[in-house]
Amino acid sequence: MNLVDTRGRTLRDLRISITDRCNFRCRYCMPKEIFNREYEFLQRELLLSFEEITRLTRVFTKLGVDKVRITGGEPLLRKGVETLIASLGGLGLRDLTLTTNGSLLSRKAESLAAAGLRRITVSLDSLDAKVFAAMNDVDFPVSDVLEGIEAAATVGLTPVKINMVVKRGVNSGGILPMAEHFRGTGHIVRFIEFMDVGVSNGWRLDDVVPAQEILETINDRYPLEPVEPNYKGEVAGRWRYRDGAGEIGVITSISQPFCGDCTRARLSAEGVLYTCLFATGGIDFRGPIRDGASDADLTAMITDIWERRTDRYSEMRSEATVNLPKVEMSYIGG
Ligand code: SAM
Numbered sequence: 001m002n003l004v005d006t007r008g009r010t011l012r013d014l015r016i017s018i019t020d021r022c023n024f025r026c027r028y029c030m031p032k033e034i035f036n037r038e039y040e041f042l043q044r045e046l047l048l049s050f051e052e053i054t055r056l057t058r059v060f061t062k063l064g065v066d067k068v069r070i071t072g073g074e075p076l077l078r079k080g081v082e083t084l085i086a087s088l089g090g091l092g093l094r095d096l097t098l099t100t101n102g103s104l105l106s107r108k109a110e111s112l113a114a115a116g117l118r119r120i121t122v123s124l125d126s127l128d129a130k131v132f133a134a135m136n137d138v139d140f141p142v143s144d145v146l147e148g149i150e151a152a153a154t155v156g157l158t159p160v161k162i163n164m165v166v167k168r169g170v171n172s173g174g175i176l177p178m179a180e181h182f183r184g185t186g187h188i189v190r191f192i193e194f195m196d197v198g199v200s201n202g203w204r205l206d207d208v209v210p211a212q213e214i215l216e217t218i219n220d221r222y223p224l225e226p227v228e229p230n231y232k233g234e235v236a237g238r239w240r241y242r243d244g245a246g247e248i249g250v251i252t253s254i255s256q257p258f259c260g261d262c263t264r265a266r267l268s269a270e271g272v273l274y275t276c277l278f279a280t281g282g283i284d285f286r287g288p289i290r291d292g293a294s295d296a297d298l299t300a301m302i303t304d305i306w307e308r309r310t311d312r313y314s315e316m317r318s319e320a321t322v323n324l325p326k327v328e329m330s331y332i333g334g
């Protein structure tokens with residue numbers, strides 16, 4: 001069965017956050033001034049268990065979801081994440097992937113692949129050790145993330161996708177070096193426009209480097225040509241090097257919103273379902289699950305939420321919407 005919202009969009013993807021904690025403090029996501037010792041992260045018993053996540057995901061698959069991305073916070077910090085991957089792997093999904101900051105990847109790539117993970121996305125904002133350390137704000141060395149990417153490729157989590165959030169004047173000088181580094185490796189760098197997710201990252205339009213500018217920077221040196229999307233609703237716009245050295249992507253949430261094709265729902269680590277990355281509220285599933293809701297009850301809840309869905313935040317973004325009380329990226333997942 002397929003669910004269609006008020007704008008004709010089908011429910012296809014589920015992004016599942018499995019923790020709101022992270023060992024990085026990326027300034028555009030979890031700035032230290034807010035995510036400090038006083039910050040109250042979710043207590044363990046409030047997190048959905050792996051059994052609860054798997055059960056709910058199974059219900060989603062019956063409603064048309066065939067693509068799942070595990071995220072966070074930093075998902076590899078959650079103990080036993082491989083167990084979850086293995087049980088989600090049994091649901092017959094078309095795609096099962098995970099987004100990580102790569103800090104634990106060189107240690108975990110093998111067990112993740114063995115558990116049935118098929119692909120992985122690694123966030124990497126700069127190849128410059130100093131810029132990278134300043135962006136993650138915990139002095140994490142870029143060499144460790146690069147090792148993680150290689151480990152992932154070695155065990156076949158390919159193509160590895162590399163997410164670079166571009167902030168003007170912070171890492172924008174690193175666009176070409178990033179493209180250059182991964183050209184010809186088979187990995188796909190995806191350049192992401194800095195977004196006004198949450199309320200704590202001090203977002204300003206002036207800090208955004210529009211995708212067009214990113215593409216021109218690369219195209220001037222390595223000519224590019226557009227590639228057809230893999231499927232309707234694909235988030236990244238695809239481009240390839242004319243000389244055959246591979247592919248890159250751009251995620252244009254600010255300069256060219258793609259709400260019209262948005263087929264994604266997001267589940268927070270504590271089981272709240274959101275139908276937009278920029279939502280100010282969601283619907284709790286943990287309560288009903290722990291109160292004995294049947295699969296039919298959960299199906300009815302999801303159906304009702306999706307059929308009433310009207311979200312198109314990025315198409316309506318304005319100075320006024322930037323200050324709405326939106327959920328944080330580290331809570332809802334990317
Ligand atoms: N911790 C993991 C990681 O960093 O890959 C997974 C969660 S993180 C919230 C998911 C993705 O969101 C990352 O690629 C991150 O760079 C991106 N992200 C976080 N805040 C963002 C923002 N304000 N604008 C654009 N992308 C952002």
Ligand code: SF4
Pocket residue numbers: 022023024025026029030072073074101123329330
């Ligand atoms: Fe952590 Fe990922 Fe957010 Fe960076 S982007 S602070 S790694 S959750």
Ligand code: SF4
Pocket residue numbers: 258259260262263264275276277278311312313314315
């Ligand atoms: Fe989807 Fe919301 Fe992003 Fe639009 S703003 S693409 S509705 S998540």
